[in-house]
Amino acid sequence: MSVNPQIRNTLHLNALRALEASARLGGFAQAAGELLVTPGAVAAQIKILEAEYGAALFERHAKGVRLTPLGESVKTDLTLAFDAIEAAARNLRRQAAPHKVHIVTSPALAELWLGPRVPELAASLGSIDISVTAVEEPPNLKRSAFDICLFYIDRLEKGYRLVEEEELEPVCIPSLAEQLRHPSDLSSTRCIADVVWEDWKVWAAAAMPDQPFSPHGPGFSLYSVAVQQALLGAGVLIGRRSLIRQHLESGALVAPFKKTVPLGLKIATWLLPESRNNRAVEGVAEALVRTGSSRE
Incomplete structure (x- = not known):
């Protein structure tokens, strides 16, 4: 008789992603916002993991959720792991389309600030193609397909560049x-x-x-x-x-x-630190700053 034992359990990557986001952001609702799903969907993914491992990962209470010691023990490892996965995907995307740069900005800035300046930017960027997506809040660049953020902020953080007051x-x-x-x-x-x-x-x-x-x-x-x-x-x-x-x-x-x-408030742009080594991304960020300062 043949023996074919199960060597390992299947990784529930979506569930692990929900766990990592919930742990990092402090709740199911916050994770749902980043993952573009409902809080109920996040909670269901967490239950899959808890059933898989036979232990609670979050304590549920009236004001939200809190990591159990078990959940806390894997929080950092999961964040580092998904950071590495996202970095690999970002590297793959940039190598596949080295002249394409994706800007994410607010609806108002997309329509009224960036839109009228696209011809000027395109002329200065040569072979680099830019695409623009409008969202209400700045996304986490480590966990998105965007290269550059362009948003209103109240103060400049480290690595942020002023575009216009x-x-x-x-x-x-x-x-x-x-x-x-x-x-x-x-x-x-x-x-x-x-x-x-x-x-x-x-x-x-x-x-x-x-x-x-x-x-x-x-x-x-x-x-x-x-x-x-x-x-x-x-x-x-x-x-x-x-x-x-x-x-x-x-x-x-x-x-x-x-x-x-x-x-x-000021309009500012920022990118991931490692993106400064990418000529296309850095070139677009510099062009945004030049475009803003030239109009003051």
Whole structure:
């Protein structure tokens, strides 16, 4: 009779990935966000591992989960292992397409900052092709297929490069600007804004600190739509100058009060430390910085 024993158990790589992300990020919901699945899917993967090894990896409680000593004991090893896997995949991808660089940025920056600058970037980069993906939050570059991040941040971390300091200023079409003489006129004017950003509040606190001001008017979850409404004459937009510069330069939008206020955020770009050795990736990062500084 033949004997064919099972030499080893099959590795549940998706389950191990869910365990590593949950351990590193501190919970199933956070891991789900990074892995682009639901928290329930992460929890199910963890249960597969717990059934496989016959031991609990997380303690469940009302406010979330916490690693058990067993789960804690493998946390570092799993992170190093998946870092190595992702690095190998990244190296494979870059060798297969050495002239392709993938930028990840926010929707507003993708549409209004990067989009208008793509022809200029392409001309300066020669044979390098760039692709752009828009997401709401900066991803972990170690765990994604992106090469470069371009986002708003409040302070520069080590390795981050400043692209442009952001400034705020109310803007509108010229015919509407003729009706506005003082910032207090905004109280009787439709004010356009992004529904998430508090730019009107920041600008008013600095530009008219002694006057109570509560803007009223339409709000939009996409800043590009807010800009479009301003161009259609729907009201006064609180403009992020880096995002509306082309309209200011063309005269389609004007600043009626000439009161520019620092937002307190800056556009910055960053990449993985080892990516600095990749000529294509480093070349795109340098081009982004040059493009931003040339417009100041």
